[in-house]
Amino acid sequence: MSERYDVIIVGAGPAGLTAAIYASRANLSVLIIESGVNGGKLSKTYEIENYPGIKSISGLELANQLTEHGQKFGAKLIAGEVKKIEDGQTKKVILANGQDYEARAVIIATGTKERALALEHADEFTGRGISYCAVCDGFFYRNKEIVIIGGGNSALEEALYLASLAKKVTIVIRRDVFRADASVIDRVKANEKIEIITKHVPEALVIEDDRIAGLKIRNVETDEQTVVPCKGIFPYIGADPCTDFVDESILDEKGYIKAGPDMSTAIKGIYGAGDCIVKDLRQVVTACNDGAIAANSIIKYLKD
Numbered sequence: 001m002s003e004r005y006d007v008i009i010v011g012a013g014p015a016g017l018t019a020a021i022y023a024s025r026a027n028l029s030v031l032i033i034e035s036g037v038n039g040g041k042l043s044k045t046y047e048i049e050n051y052p053g054i055k056s057i058s059g060l061e062l063a064n065q066l067t068e069h070g071q072k073f074g075a076k077l078i079a080g081e082v083k084k085i086e087d088g089q090t091k092k093v094i095l096a097n098g099q100d101y102e103a104r105a106v107i108i109a110t111g112t113k114e115r116a117l118a119l120e121h122a123d124e125f126t127g128r129g130i131s132y133c134a135v136c137d138g139f140f141y142r143n144k145e146i147v148i149i150g151g152g153n154s155a156l157e158e159a160l161y162l163a164s165l166a167k168k169v170t171i172v173i174r175r176d177v178f179r180a181d182a183s184v185i186d187r188v189k190a191n192e193k194i195e196i197i198t199k200h201v202p203e204a205l206v207i208e209d210d211r212i213a214g215l216k217i218r219n220v221e222t223d224e225q226t227v228v229p230c231k232g233i234f235p236y237i238g239a240d241p242c243t244d245f246v247d248e249s250i251l252d253e254k255g256y257i258k259a260g261p262d263m264s265t266a267i268k269g270i271y272g273a274g275d276c277i278v279k280d281l282r283q284v285v286t287a288c289n290d291g292a293i294a295a296n297s298i299i300k301y302l303k304d
């Protein structure tokens, strides 16, 4: 017999953990399943300074506090990778290890995964020259030259962190405009250790003695190629939703979950929340908002 819960929450990021707080405070039995690190992407973020009421906090610290808070009212948190959700009178959530759990409602709050750099040998050098986590790996590049690819909030915020460790940080963007928030752009532009190269795309890894020695980039207007010497490359070129296991009927063409204002989907009892749903603004605060709404909708749904 599978263990049964009122609600299963897939993903222990800000959306999932907030949903857990709200649902368990309403006396629902809650199981949270997380395949990676508790706190999600937050735990890999150097600093959060736009979460209201907390002027500045390390991502890891906020992730730890949320993880603790998410379990405070009785929600159970386990490690596991969800492979499938079977629809029926109850929802059966099946893990990669074959274990399954049942619930009356499910919240999918799995967030997004960083897009990988599509260059030859990039996989081979991930973890030894290419990194997607400045907080985890930045220390290895202290006093060295680093290249960051991308101009969104992730790229620029982590550039500021890496500039505090590295000798030099070069940001390469493919247009001449950033996607990041204006305040971060201003700080990046004012940082003497950061150089910005616009209208260039990554072309090839430069490898010497089996190590990253630079990044060859191409000017998108002239096709001219140049090499930026560096020991480390941090690609922050966007992210894709972690929804491989989700029924396609509730996904948009990019794989994001189509959830309504109450976070419900077209499948009764299945809800979406956080970065993995179709939305305009992906922030910790908006993820928490979704989690609270999803839990509240389920509280009403289970009463009916």
Ligand code: NAP
Pocket: 050, 149, 150, 151, 152, 153, 154, 155, 157, 173, 174, 175, 177, 178, 179, 201, 202, 236, 237, 238, 239, 280, 281, 282, 283, 284
């Ligand atoms: P993003 O905002 O989608 O930015 C991706 C960047 O990578 C853009 O500059 C994009 O260029 C570039 N890019 C994409 N594909 C590329 C390619 N193949 N080659 C070269 N460059 C490429 O991604 P993100 O920074 O990871 O952020 C994801 C979401 O999380 C956003 O909604 C963001 O606001 C949010 N976020 C928020 C915070 C915060 O509020 N503190 C922190 C981190 C992330 P183009 O602009 O030319 O497309």
